[in-house]
Amino acid sequence: MTKILVIEDEEHIREIISVMLNAEDFEVIEAEDGRMGVDLAQKNKPDLVLCDVMMPQLDGYGVLNELRQNPSTQTTPFIFLTAKAAKVSIRQGMELGADDYLTKPFTRDELLAAITARLKKQSEIENQSQQKLDVLRDNITLALPVELxxxxxxxxxxxxxxxxxxxxxxxxxxxxxxxxxxxxxxxxRKLTRNFLLFAELELATISPQRARALRGEWMMSHTKAAITDFALQEASKVYRQADLHLELEESSVTISQSSLHKILLEILDNAFKFSQSGTPVFVTTKVHGNSFVLSVRDRGIGMTAEQLKELGAYIQFERKLYEQQGLGLGLAIAKRLAELYKGKLIIESIPEQETTVRVTLPINGF
Known part of the structure; x- marks a missing residue:
């Protein structure tokens, strides 16, 4: 039986909602304030939460914030019940991770329609998550034993x-x-960490709550100094400092420092791995309108159009010839991280000549 938690401080409204839902064979759990609602949600793991906004002890925004911080309730569908229909209030709730709004007074049909829509969407997300996990498991079954x-x-x-x-x-x-x-x-250690990160990023593509949690604090400034440090660190690991050429334009960018570091690390790792020592690797950054563009270009083996088309996790080109190590997750992780921050990653390559990996990220948020 589908379990719904109703958090509402006005008793008569709470009772009316409970009667409606019981009549539709839902299991209803009632909470008379926000603090009780959080406790009951964490204890009972409801399939959906209906929550008033204006309440004593802890308001609806506080309830939502706490539930989204807890892994067990992070993706639970959440619908606000409010007498406030102002756009500011709606935006605040959506930014915190609410799935929908019902403005009081609402009809039985409106309530049931909202619940049905959210439960259906949650079911689709869970099915997509399972499909992604199945693909990951199949890939891991083939690749992980050898790599480990x-x-x-x-x-x-x-x-x-x-x-x-x-x-x-x-x-x-x-x-x-x-x-x-x-x-x-x-x-x-790197193999294990990359696998776990890629799994999280894959699931975040179909779960806004997971994506929001992964992004965390995202506004970064002084990219020039940070990218310079990151690039020099990676070049020194493979004794390629002399091959590294930097042309950087200062900018702030909508991404956490750790995520930017990881993107650059994985792109540079491929650039150094697939180019000979003594050949240049160029790192450039530019600002185009509201976009920050990071490019890494090497004069290495390049990739064919077919290889570019098939590029994805666990695909490793010319492994025997170039002794590539790892699960082939590097560029897939960089791509998913860019997309997590509403950016994109594009690869352009000429076989046996050069490869350019270009990451575009928003500057002023999303």
Whole structure:
């Protein structure tokens, strides 16, 4: 039976709603104020919440904010009941993650129509989430065992070698083995983190609440200094500082610093991986109207039109030839992160000549 939580401080309104819903075979839970509503929602995990805006103890906005902070109620459909139909009030609720508004007084048909629409949409979201999880699981079944076993086998092998030969190894030999164990451990950690991040980003594409939670604080300024630092850090890891060329225009941009760093990290990782040492890698930023444009161009192996068309998670081009490591998630993660902030990622490539990855993000919010 579908469970609906009704949070309303006016008893007669609460009772009328409960009678209507009981008559339609809904299970109804009642709360007379916002604080009680939050407690009951977290305890009973309703399928949908109907909540008044103006209430003592904790108003409807406070209720919604708390429910959206809790993973167990983060995606629960939420409909406001209010006598206030002002656009400012509606906008405030929608920005916090409300799914719909019903302005008092409303009819039985209006109430049931709103509930039916929200429950149907939630069912569709859950089905889409399951389909995405099924695709992820299928991809992981094929790719993950090999990717996990490679660094794990290296860690185990080097550790066993170190244990058996500890007393006879020269200090520099022991340090070399320890360094190999450390590098394999870092590779395994990056693989795990990338998989978990990609899974979250995939689910966020069909859940506004998940997307909002992932974005968090998003206005960043002083991009020139940040991108310079990020780029130099990544170039130094592969000893390509001399190949890195920066042409950066200062701007603020609608994205968190950590997300911008991750996008640049994954794009640069591919640029350095698929170009020879001694060839240039260009990083440029420009402002076009209300858009911030980040471009990374390398003179490496490039990609064919067919490879660009098929580009996605877990696809790795010319793996044997170029010894590409990881699940192939890098550009897929960068693309999803750009889209999370209402931006886009475009790839242009000429085989055997160059590849340009261009990320466009809004400057003044979305």
């Amino acid at each position: 076993n490679t660094p794990l086998n290296a860690i185990i092998g080097f550790a066993q070698f170190l244990g058996k030969n500890y007393g006879i190894l020269e200090p520099d030999e022991a340090l070399s083995v320890i360094e190999s164990i450390t590098n394999s451990s870092k590779r395994l």
